Amino acid sequence: MSRRFDAVLVAACALALAFLALPLAAVFLRVSPVELFAQLGNPAAVDALLVSLKTSLIASGLVLCVGTPAAYLLATRRFRGRAVALTLIELPLVLPPAVAGIALLAAFGRRGLLGGTLDALGVSIPFTQAAVVLAVVLVASPFYLRAAIAAFESVDTGLLEASRTLGASPARTFRRVALPLAAPGLGAGATLAFARGLGEFGATIMFAGSLQGRTQTLPLMIYAQLDRDFDVALAVGALLVLVSLAVLLAVKLLPSWTRFTSISPSRSAPSTSL
Amino acid sequence: MDTLHLDLTVPLRAFDLALALEVGDEPVALAGPSGAGKTTALRAVAGLTAGARGRVAAGDEIWLDTDAGIDRPPEQRSVGFVFQDYALFPHLTVEQNVGFADRGRAGELLERLGIAHLASARPGSLSGGERQRVALARALARAPRVLLLDEPTAALDAHTRAAVRVELHDLLRELRLPALLVTHSFEEAAALAGRVGVLVGGKLVQLGAPADLVARPADPFVASFTGGNLIPGIASRREGGLTEIVLETGGFLYSTDGLEGRVGVVVHPWEVSVAREPPGDSTLNHVRAPIVAMTPAGNRVRIRVGPLVAELTAASAERLGLEPGVVAVASFKATAARLVPLA
Numbered sequence: 001m002s003r004r005f006d007a008v009l010v011a012a013c014a015l016a017l018a019f020l021a022l023p024l025a026a027v028f029l030r031v032s033p034v035e036l037f038a039q040l041g042n043p044a045a046v047d048a049l050l051v052s053l054k055t056s057l058i059a060s061g062l063v064l065c066v067g068t069p070a071a072y073l074l075a076t077r078r079f080r081g082r083a084v085a086l087t088l089i090e091l092p093l094v095l096p097p098a099v100a101g102i103a104l105l106a107a108f109g110r111r112g113l114l115g116g117t118l119d120a121l122g123v124s125i126p127f128t129q130a131a132v133v134l135a136v137v138l139v140a141s142p143f144y145l146r147a148a149i150a151a152f153e154s155v156d157t158g159l160l161e162a163s164r165t166l167g168a169s170p171a172r173t174f175r176r177v178a179l180p181l182a183a184p185g186l187g188a189g190a191t192l193a194f195a196r197g198l199g200e201f202g203a204t205i206m207f208a209g210s211l212q213g214r215t216q217t218l219p220l221m222i223y224a225q226l227d228r229d230f231d232v233a234l235a236v237g238a239l240l241v242l243v244s245l246a247v248l249l250a251v252k253l254l255p256s257w258t259r260f261t262s263i264s265p266s267r268s269a270p271s272t273s274l
Numbered sequence: 275m276d277t278l279h280l281d282l283t284v285p286l287r288a289f290d291l292a293l294a295l296e297v298g299d300e301p302v303a304l305a306g307p308s309g310a311g312k313t314t315a316l317r318a319v320a321g322l323t324a325g326a327r328g329r330v331a332a333g334d335e336i337w338l339d340t341d342a343g344i345d346r347p348p349e350q351r352s353v354g355f356v357f358q359d360y361a362l363f364p365h366l367t368v369e370q371n372v373g374f375a376d377r378g379r380a381g382e383l384l385e386r387l388g389i390a391h392l393a394s395a396r397p398g399s400l401s402g403g404e405r406q407r408v409a410l411a412r413a414l415a416r417a418p419r420v421l422l423l424d425e426p427t428a429a430l431d432a433h434t435r436a437a438v439r440v441e442l443h444d445l446l447r448e449l450r451l452p453a454l455l456v457t458h459s460f461e462e463a464a465a466l467a468g469r470v471g472v473l474v475g476g477k478l479v480q481l482g483a484p485a486d487l488v489a490r491p492a493d494p495f496v497a498s499f500t501g502g503n504l505i506p507g508i509a510s511r512r513e514g515g516l517t518e519i520v521l522e523t524g525g526f527l528y529s530t531d532g533l534e535g536r537v538g539v540v541v542h543p544w545e546v547s548v549a550r551e552p553p554g555d556s557t558l559n560h561v562r563a564p565i566v567a568m569t570p571a572g573n574r575v576r577i578r579v580g581p582l583v584a585e586l587t588a589a590s591a592e593r594l595g596l597e598p599g600v601v602a603v604a605s606f607k608a609t610a611a612r613l614v615p616l617a
Contacts, residue, residue, distance in 0.1 A: 162361035164348035165320050166375040167416050176374070180365045 027238050031231055039235035047213040048221035048236065055129055055217065056197045059136035063144050063193055068186065071148030072174060076160070089145045092138055097202025100138055104207040108134065131208035132215050140197035147189025151182035188251045195247040199240065275299055276333030278420045278452040284318050284326045286311060291318075291476040297420075300468030301446045301453040305460055305499070311476045312456040313358070316422045319454065320355050321348040332419040332452070354413030354451075358425040360405045362397035368408050369393040375416035383411040403434040410445070421446075423455035427462060439465045460484075460500050472496050488542065494614050497540040503582050506616055509537045516558075516608060523581065528558040529611035537613045545610040546584035548577055548602050549594055557605045564601050579604040 028036075039045065074085060092100060107113045108125045118125060125131050155178050163173040179186075201219040208215040210224055218236055225233040278297040283290055291311035295302065304312045318326040321337065330338040330351075337351045338344060363371050368389060373380035384390040387407045397405060406426065413421065426442060427435040443466055446453050457463050463470040464484035471481040472495065480492040484500075491497035498504045507519040507527065511534060519527045519539055527539050547553065552560045563580025568591070570576075575588045577596060582604045586596075596602060 156361070158357055158359065158361040159363060161322050161348070162355070162357060162363070163374070165322070165351075165353055165355040166412065167349050167352075168374070169349050170347075177363060181363075 024241055027234060027241055031234060033238075035231075036235040036238050039229075039232045040239065042229070042232045042235075044212055044216075044221055044225065045232055045236055048216050048218045051129070051132070051213065051215065052198060052217040055132040055136055056194060059133045059140060059197050060190065060194050062133070062137055063141045064190060067141055067144050067148060068179075071145050072152050072178060074145075075149045075152035076157070076178075086149070089142050089149075092142045093146075097139065097200075098206060100203035101135065101206025104131070104134060104138065104203060108207075126207060127209045127211065127215060129208075129215060132204055132217060135203040135207050136197040136200050139200050139203055140193040143196050144186075144189040144193035147192065148182070148186050151185025151189065152178060154185065155181045191247050191250050195244055198243060275450050276335075276419050276452060278319070278454065279329065279331045280315075280319060282315065282318050282326055282328040282330065282338075284311070284314050284323055286314060286476060289476040291315060293471075293473070293476075293478055295454075295471065295478070295481070297452040297454050299450060299452070301455060301466060303463035303467035303470045304454065304456045304473050305458065305463040305470055306473035307495075307499075308458055310473045312458075312473050313424055315473070316355070316424050316454065316456050319351075319420070320353045320422060321346060321351045335419070352416065352419040354416060354418035354421045356406075356409045356413050356421075356423040356426055358428055360397075360409035360429065362405060362408055362412070364397055367394050367396055368400070371397065371408055372411045372415050374412060379415045379417070380411075383415055387411045401434075402430045403438055406430065406438055410442075414449070418451065421449065421451045421453040423453065425457055426455060426466075428457070442466055460487075472499060489612075491540055491612065491614055494538045494540075494616055497538060497612075497614055500542075502540040502542050502612075503546070504614075505539045505541075505581050507537060507539060509534050509613060517613065519611075519613070525561065527561075527611055528608040529613050530608050531611070531613040533613040533615060536616045538616045540612045540614055541582070541606050541610050543576060543583045543585035546582055546604050546606045548579060548584045548586055548591075548596060548604050550596075550600070550602060552603045553605055556607070558608045559606050559611060561604045562601065563604070565596060565598050568596070568598055577602075577604075 040049075074082065074089075095103075105112060105126060108118065108131075109115055110119070110124070110126065125134065159177055159181070160173055163177045164170070168176065198217075199219055200217070201223070204215070204217060205220055205223075210216045210220040212221075212224075216224065218240060222233045222236050222240075225236070275298070278295075280296075281294040283292050285291075288309075289311075291314050293311075293315050304315055306312055314323055317323040319330055319337075326338060327340045328338065329336070329340070332352065335352070336342070336344050337346045363374065366374070369380050369384065372383055381390075384393055387410060389404060389407050389411065392400065392404060392408070397408065400408065406429070427438050430438055439462065446466065455463075455466060457466075460470070468483065469481060470484050470487055472479050472487065474493075474495050480487060480496050482490075487496055488500045488502075491500060491502065494504055505521060505527070507521040509517050509519045509529070511532065512518045512528075515530060515532075517529045517532060517534075519529060519537060521527065529539060547557075548565075561580050561582055566578040566580070568575055568577050570588060571585075573588050574585050575591045577584050577586060577591065579602050584604050
């Protein structure tokens with residue numbers, strides 16, 4: 001009885017692994033690695049790589065600069081509407097990318113909510129690199145915010161209080177105690193958000209279009225090259241698989257590099273977890 | 275040297291903490307059961323408790339004055355706070371922890387507390403006693419006007435605790451700082467502080483030298499907290515300056531205290547003698563009962579006879595042939611039987 005059940009479990013597990021690994025293996029098995037990376041010299045691929053790197057870095061910078069203090073507030077203060085704010089942050093995680101794209105158009109587009117105001121200022125966002133950045137921020141920031149809130153919540157409030165009684169202002173306490181102690185979690189969250197942003201497709205293509213050298217990121221370039229040159233598309237795909245793998249390993253290894261032996265257990269339970 | 279004045283009210287979940295106290299050159303301990311508001315009082319002095327009302331001042335510096343609209347944030351109250359779990363920064367070395375408030379004084383304080391050799395260690399690798407010293411050094415680095423200690427030895431094992439108490443006692447007297455400490459143990463309060471305030475349910479039920487609390491407990495809690503036996507009964511005056519107490523369990527006792535009505539008879543274990551037969555002296559109070567338990571403590575043994583705990587030297591307990599199950603007589607003088615009113 002138990003042996004038959006074990007066989008079912010093993011079979012299900014093997015099927016799942018095979019299904020998940022097969023497409024990834026196919027990317028590398030169809031063409032040899034050397035040949036694949038030779039295709040990366042293709043001008044469209046180079047352009048897409050540059051656009052992707054530039055927009056992802058800018059978006060990551062924005063997410064870190066605004067998201068870190070926002071997460072600290074949400075993690076350390078209790079106020080009315082906090083639960084609503086936490087839910088709002090997680091909404092983009094479950095939002096279909098196409099909806100995110102159309103929502104961005106509805107907000108920042110020519111005839112959108114802020115369209116008139118932006119027009120008056122002589123700013124037009126859709127189909128520019130700024131649009132790519134906004135789309136990436138929208139879909140990637142929840143990954144960072146969730147991780148950052150959890151990281152700050154796991155910092156013992158007793159340590160923050162100790163810092164205050166030692167004469168440190170709230171700002172200095174944030175800088176010298178909360179930030180370094182939350183750093184491993186923040187790093188993991190930033191890495192995940194960066195990876196999610198790099199792969200962004202749906203919202204970008206609707207809001208920013210796919211103009212080579214301007215708004216065509218790596219995933220958009222794969223889509224554009226699909227009919228033209230399958231091998232170039234595959235080469236870029238392989239590149240993204242390697243980047244994703246590196247990100248995953250970094251997230252799994254990062255906390256163990258920098259973990260401190262904490263003396264006192266955390267007093268607040270995390271409200272979100274990865 | 276400054277004096278710490280406090281006159282505080284802090285609303286807590288079940289009751290209000292109300293505490294008026296002055297701390298000068300003699301360390302004061304707030305002692306009492308868990309949940310009595312002891313830690314809240316310390317936190318209110320440091321500015322870590324929202325909702326504290328009243329007045330807190332260190333010398334001429336006013337930290338809290340609700341009427342005048344003053345409520346300084348923690349960083350502007352010059353306190354050295356030693357937390358119960360020490361709250362050392364795990365990402366900083368011992369030297370960086372101590373130098374957190376003032377880098378200039380770290381070296382001197384590490385020397386003074388005998389932890390200079392640990393300067394580059396992280397808190398995670400230290401023993402309990404070492405952490406305690408680092409926490410103290412860190413609190414002192416700010417050159418605080420007031421020292422606050424929350425259960426300073428509760429996180430230590432029994433062996434380290436005794437040593438740390440001795441060090442802490444001497445240090446508190448050397449520092450010449452108003453020191454307020456909190457503990458759930460009367461033993462610790464008596465070992466460290468010149469005056470002990472017993473806090474129960476947010477109220478200071480008695481404040482005095484440890485010996486005063488032992489000799490003249492103001493209330494049943496103080497009596498049992500200081501280690502006394504507490505036996506309930508009904509008291510009424512008799513001639514000759516004696517009070518007779520009829521016990522709830524039957525029998526009666528005599529006291530020289532003049533109190534009537536429902537009372538608790540308080541007697542300390544070292545005032546009770548135990549023998550097989552009543553002694554032939556002037557001792558008035560005798561309780562005859564089987565010995566329930568005998569617990570050795572050093573060269574002494576604590577013997578439970580019916581409702582009483584007595585403390586004898588192990589040698590005399592053996593000489594008298596006392597052992598569990600044996601019927602014995604526990605005796606104490608009427609002058610040793612203090613009365614406290616019972617609700």
